[in-house]
Structures are given as structure tokens and as C-alpha cells.
Amino acid sequence: MGGMVFIDLRDRYGVTQLVVDENTNKDIFALANDLGREFVIQAKGTVIERSSKNANIATGDIEINLTELNILNKAEVPPFTIQADTDGGEELRMQYRYLDLRREPLQNNLILRHRMAKLIRDYLDNKGFIEVETPYLIKSTPEGARDFVVPSRIHHGEFYALPQSPQVFKQLLMVGGFDKYFQIVKCFRDEDFRSDRQPEFTQIDCEMSFVEQEDILKTFEGMMKYVLLKIKGLDFPDPFPRMTYAQSMEEYGNDKPDIRFGMKIKNLSHIAKGKGFVVFDGSEYIGGICAEGCSEYTRKQTDELTNFVKKPQIGAKGLVYVKYEKDGSLKSSVDKFYSQEDLKKWADELKAKPGDLLLILSGDKEHTQNALSELRLEMGNQLGLRDKQIFAPLWVVDFPLLEWDEKSNRFFAKHHPFTSPKKEDIGLLDSNPKDIRANAYDFVINGTEIGGGSIRIYDSALQRKMFELLNFTEEEANSQFGFLMNAFKFGAPPHGGIAFGFDRLTSILNGTDSIRDVIAFPKNNAGRDIMIDSPSTISKDQLNELNILVAEKKK
Numbered sequence: 001m002g003g004m005v006f007i008d009l010r011d012r013y014g015v016t017q018l019v020v021d022e023n024t025n026k027d028i029f030a031l032a033n034d035l036g037r038e039f040v041i042q043a044k045g046t047v048i049e050r051s052s053k054n055a056n057i058a059t060g061d062i063e064i065n066l067t068e069l070n071i072l073n074k075a076e077v078p079p080f081t082i083q084a085d086t087d088g089g090e091e092l093r094m095q096y097r098y099l100d101l102r103r104e105p106l107q108n109n110l111i112l113r114h115r116m117a118k119l120i121r122d123y124l125d126n127k128g129f130i131e132v133e134t135p136y137l138i139k140s141t142p143e144g145a146r147d148f149v150v151p152s153r154i155h156h157g158e159f160y161a162l163p164q165s166p167q168v169f170k171q172l173l174m175v176g177g178f179d180k181y182f183q184i185v186k187c188f189r190d191e192d193f194r195s196d197r198q199p200e201f202t203q204i205d206c207e208m209s210f211v212e213q214e215d216i217l218k219t220f221e222g223m224m225k226y227v228l229l230k231i232k233g234l235d236f237p238d239p240f241p242r243m244t245y246a247q248s249m250e251e252y253g254n255d256k257p258d259i260r261f262g263m264k265i266k267n268l269s270h271i272a273k274g275k276g277f278v279v280f281d282g283s284e285y286i287g288g289i290c291a292e293g294c295s296e297y298t299r300k301q302t303d304e305l306t307n308f309v310k311k312p313q314i315g316a317k318g319l320v321y322v323k324y325e326k327d328g329s330l331k332s333s334v335d336k337f338y339s340q341e342d343l344k345k346w347a348d349e350l351k352a353k354p355g356d357l358l359l360i361l362s363g364d365k366e367h368t369q370n371a372l373s374e375l376r377l378e379m380g381n382q383l384g385l386r387d388k389q390i391f392a393p394l395w396v397v398d399f400p401l402l403e404w405d406e407k408s409n410r411f412f413a414k415h416h417p418f419t420s421p422k423k424e425d426i427g428l429l430d431s432n433p434k435d436i437r438a439n440a441y442d443f444v445i446n447g448t449e450i451g452g453g454s455i456r457i458y459d460s461a462l463q464r465k466m467f468e469l470l471n472f473t474e475e476e477a478n479s480q481f482g483f484l485m486n487a488f489k490f491g492a493p494p495h496g497g498i499a500f501g502f503d504r505l506t507s508i509l510n511g512t513d514s515i516r517d518v519i520a521f522p523k524n525n526a527g528r529d530i531m532i533d534s535p536s537t538i539s540k541d542q543l544n545e546l547n548i549l550v551a552e553k554k555k
Contacts, residue, residue: 005032006063009043012107017050017063018043028069038075038082038102044068094516094524097531101520109518113506116227117184120204123226127219129180129206134169136162136186141480146190148199151546162188165499167416168484170207171456174495175487179209184502193527196514198503200523204451207497213439213455216496217242217395220451224393224443231509234391241394248396253287253373255399258447260392261385263289265372268360271345277337279318285365287372290350291379294357295323302333309361309375316371322346322358332358377447386446388511393445398422401438402469410471415440417466417481419454420496426462433469443500450505453498460488 003022008015022029035041045066054060079095080088082102093100100106121131140147140161147161163169165187173181183205191197208216221240228234241259248257251264269286280286297305302321309316322332322343330343350358359375361368380386401421402411411433413419420439421429428436440454457463463485467477478485503515516522523529543550 003029005029007032007035007041007043009041010102014058016059017054018045018066019063020066020069025066028066031069031071032066035071036075036077038078038099039071040073040075042068042070042072090516091524091530094522095530097521106517109506109510109512110520112231112510113502113518116231116506116509117502119227119230120184120223123223124180124182124206127180127222129182130178131183132173132178132181134163134166134183134185138163138169139480148188148190151548153546156547164189165203166205167418168481170205170497171418171484171492171495172487174207174209175490175492179493180207181497182206193525196516198515198519198523199527201515202502204500204502204505205497206453206499207495209493209495211455211494211496213397213441213496216453216455216498217441220443220498220500221395227505227509228391228393232391236393243394243396244398245396245400246398249369253369253371253376255396255442256444256447256449257394257396258377258380258386258392259394260387260390260446261380261383263291263376263379263385265289265369265376266350268346268349271342271349272360272362275337275342277334280362283362283364283368285368286360286362287368288346288350288358288360289372289376289379290347290352291357291359291383292353293355294379294383295325295355297321297323297357305359305375305378308378309371314371314374315367316361316375317363318361319375320360320362322360324352324354324356324358326354328354388446391445391508393443396442396444397440399438399440399442400434401425401436401440402433404434411469413466413470414438415452415454417470417472418456418463418484420457420462429465429469439496441498443498445505445508448504448508449501450508451498451500453496455494455496458488458492458494460485463488 005020005022007018007020009018020029020032043064043066045064045068047062048065050061050063078099080086080092080099082099084103084105086093086100086103088096088100101110124131137150137160140149140159145164147164150160150162152158152160166183166185170181170183185203185205186200187203188200190199206220208219224240225236228236243257245255248255250267251257253265265287266289267285268288269283272280272286274281302319305321306319308314309319320333322330324330324347330340330347332338332343346358346360347356352358359379361371361375363371377386400414401419403414404410405412415438422437422439425436438454441452442449443451457466464477467481472480503519506518507513507515510518512518521529521531528534
């Protein structure tokens with residue numbers, strides 16, 4: 001600007017304006033004119049009051065009149081603009097993550113992550129918890145997701161696995177007499193890649209001895225209230241709501257309900273069948289939701305909703321709608337089969353009023369509830385009911401202990417094999433396993449599962465019975481978990497615990513859409529680190545040393 005050069009000097013503490021006057025120091029002025037974006041410099045000068053102040057930055061009242069300037073490192077022009085609202089797409093920014101990390105939003109995200117980790121450690125330390133590290137190279141187990149495996153060079157043909165969680169180790173710590181354990185720990189799951197999933201993730205892992213479910217819920221509800229108060233300034237004086245798994249499925253269509261808004265699902269089967277509409281009459285379940293104030297939705301909008309529920313990932317065959325007009329009349333896409341009196345019964349069941357829109361799906365019960373859940377969330381988005389600055393936490397309890405898999409014709413553990421059944425349901429182990437409720441609980445915020453846990457089985461006989469239900473032979477159970485069963489023989493205390501997804505919790509409280517935004521060096525949607533090009537092949541010498549032969553991939 002004429003005889004003046006202004007420099008925006010950025011570090012992780014913010015931006016400071018430097019100024020050089022040509023008339024004061026021609027050498028520094030010439031050097032300053034050679035500076036480019038992202039140059040690394042060393043500057044000295046006098047802090048002076050700024051004539052045109054900038055209220056948008058913390059240092060906006062001052063600038064530094066330079067007396068010295070050194071270029072420590074020149075930089076190429078970056079592949080995207082390094083500022084809050086960058087022009088770089090996600091893949092490009094992940095390729096140059098070290099440049100992306102210079103942007104203030106990402107730096108603030110990681111600072112928030114650091115603050116949360118410290119708050120959690122402080123809270124648990126004050127409650128008498130001890131942080132204990134557990135191994136990363138462990139034994140592979142068959143339940144849950146696939147393990148990442150690590151070949152052993154020394155033990156030919158044998159493999160370690162990376163832990164999906166420290167589950168068995170925290171239980172062994174309870175046997176070892178550490179009654180309050182926690183760990184902020186990396187975990188690994190070799191899952192098929194989906195949006196917003198990472199093959200490696202961080203969880204807050206916790207376990208306590210001589211406790212029942214109520215002790216766990218109170219302790220960690222206190223932790224979450226502490227974090228919400230310190231990070232968001234939100235005070236929750238009342239206990240968090242609790243909801244059974246069965247209620248959550250009936251009213252919200254999933255086990256992680258977003259209770260920031262109503263629009264609960266209602267079963268309409270008893271009043272919608274028997275009127276000659278084949279689609280409904282042949283369905284196991286008919287359910288609906290009421291979207292307030294949406295009766296003026298156009299045909300185009302209702303068609304878009306129909307296309308939404310027909311998406312492959314949702315899989316509904318169609319959508320029935322009823323417009324409750326402001327004059328009190330009801331107009332539907334199935335007027336041929338249902339009278340005004342019939343439709344009014346639907347509206348009353350859904351507690352609709354003039355001006356509302358009823359949206360109805362049918363099919364088998366579980367699938368239709370899931371589809372209604374997705375439709376409800378979509379309507380919540382369209383109506384602005386899912387404000388990221390509103391936080392609605394709750395506990396979901398009384399999960400099924402087991403789930404039946406038709407393909408393999410066997411039961412699987414809903415949580416894991418060490419989850420204890422409700423005491424009052426233990427008698428159903430022989431007679432009716434599918435109706436057994438687990439002594440398990442999930443913590444949910446804004447429709448996202450943040451944490452989950454259970455009271456554990458600590459009795460060897462009950463644990464063996466559980467293995468039998470899960471189709472483990474005695475040899476398989478001993479091979480996989482013999483060390484835990486042996487430990488129980490020496491006196492295991494009653495114990496239980498919980499684990500919270502630390503990345504997910506940070507993302508929710510930060511208001512970001514992806515956990516990648518709160519992880520320093522994440523993988524992309526395909527599970528690749530495109531910055532360092534990983535995973536990658538290894539040399540033949542390394543493969544030979546590990547006695548591994550890589551087969552050609554089948555087409």
C-alpha cells in the first residue's frame with residue numbers, strides 16, 4: 001500500500017499484523033515485498049496502536065512496527081487457500097493434512113479434543129479411578145467385527161490381533177483388585193467402510209467393581225454433565241431421561257433416539273387394515289408420523305419424500321400421505337379405500353391437527369420401523385428441528401441379550417459374550433432365550449450413540465451357559481477365553497463398565513458433521529491415509545521374514 005507493507009503473521013494463537021515503512025527501513029521493506037503465502041519468518045519490532053482497528057481478531061487493536069525480518073523458510077504456493085472457509089475439497093485437504101491443520105477451525109477442534117480429554121481425566125481421577133494401559137498386541141477373538149491381525153515373525157504361522165476394545169483386560173483388572181479403571185485408548189475394527197467410520201478410533205474405556213447398573217449410570221451421567229457444563233456451559237440439574245429399548249424401537253424406530261423433537265412413530269395397524277387396500281392388508285405392520293404444519297407440502301415435495309424412503313439403504317416400497325387441511329378436511333393418496341372417518345381415526349391416533357401432514361409406511365415390522373426412523377429424521381432436518389446447539393442426552397436400557405441370525409441359524413450376543421442377563425430373566429436361558437433382557441445400557445445424544453456398556457457375567461457357570469447359547473464348543477470357549485475363565489476361578493468381584501466413543505463425543509459437542517474433523521490424521525471413506533499412502537505393499541524380504549505368501553486377488 002504505497003510505501004507501506006502489511007504482513008499477516010499467523011501462528012496457532014491467532015493472526016498479528018506486522019507493518020514496514022519504506023521510509024524507515026528500506027532493506028526490511030525490500031525483503032517484505034518478497035514474502036509469499038506460508039513463508040516461515042522471524043520478526044522483531046515495537047508493538048504500537050493500530051490506526052484502523054479490526055474488531056474481528058484478538059490482536060486487532062495493535063500491530064508491530066518491524067525493526068528486523070528474517071526468512072527462515074520459503075514455501076511453495078499451497079494447493080488450497082489456508083483460511084477458515086477454504087477452497088480445498090476434503091480429499092485434497094486430507095492429502096495435504098499438515099497444511100489443513102494450519103487452518104484455525106481444525107486447530108480449534110484439536111484444542112477442544114485436548115480440553116475434553118483433560119476434563120475427563122480430572123473427573124475420573126477425582127472419583128478414584130486409575131488409568132491403566134492395556135496391550136495393543138492381543139489374541140484374536142471370533143465375536144464382533146473382524147480383527148486387524150499382525151503376523152508374528154518369531155512365532156511362525158501365528159498372529160496377534162489389534163484390540164477392538166480392552167474388554168477382557170479391564171475385566172481382568174477387576175479380578176486383580178483395581179476397582180475403578182479407565183483408559184482413553186485406541187481401538188481397531190476391520191469393518192466394511194461407511195461414512196464417518198474410522199478403522200482406528202479412540203474410546204473412553206471404564207470399569208468398576210462391586211457395582212450395579214444404577215451405580216454405573218449415576219457415575220457416568222455425572223461425568224457427562226461435567227463435560228457439558230465445562231465445554232458448552234450447559235447445566236442439567238435433572239437426571240437424564242431413561243428409555244427402554246422396546247419403547248425406543250416403538251416410538252423412534254431405532255435404539256438411539258433423537259429426542260430434540262417429537263414426531264413419534266405410532267402403530268396404525270389396528271385401524272388401517274381391513275379396508276381393501278392390499279398393500280396395508282398384507283403387511284405385518286403399519287406405522288406413521290405426524291409432521292406439524294406441513295399440510296401445504298406440494299405434490300413435488302411428497303414425491304421427493306417417496307423417493308427418499310425408496311432409496312436402497314432405506315428400502316420402503318412406497319409412501320402413503322394424508323394432508324389434514326386447515327379447513328378440517330382430510331386428503332390422502334389412498335382416498336379410494338378410506339373414508340374421511342377412517343382418515344380421522346389415523347389423525348387422532350397421531351394427535352394431528354389441521355395443517356399437519358401424516359406420513360405412513362407399511363411392511364414387516366422391524367424394517368418398517370427403521371424406514372420410519374429415517375423418514376422422521378429427514379423431516380426433522382427439513383423442518384429445522386435438529387439444531388446442533390441443542391443437546392438432548394438420554395439412557396437407553398433393557399436391551400435384548402441375544403439376537404438371532406437366520407443365515408447361520410444361531411444366536412449372537414447383542415453386546416458381547418460377557419454381558420450379564422437381568423437377574424429376573426436368567427430362568428429364560430433354557431426356555432426362551434430370545435426374550436432375555438441384558439443388564440446393558442447405551443448413552444445417546446441427539447440421535448447418536450455415544451457410549452454403551454453392561455454389568456458383566458462374573459460367575460463361571462453362567463458364563464459357560466452363555467457360551468453354549470452362542471454356539472461355542474467347550475474347546476472353542478477355552479481356546480478363546482480360557483484365561484478369563486481361569487481368572488474367575490480365583491474369585492471375581494461383581495463388575496460392570498461402559499465405553500464412550502471419544503471421537504464421536506468431541507464431534508457432537510463441536511457441532512461438526514464428521515469425526516474426521518476432530519482427528520489429527522484420519523483415514524478417508526475407503527480406509528486409506530492418502531497423505532502417507534497407507535495401506536501399502538511391503539517388500540518381498542519382509543514377507544519372506546514373516547513366512548507370508550500373498551495370493552493373487554480373485555476377480
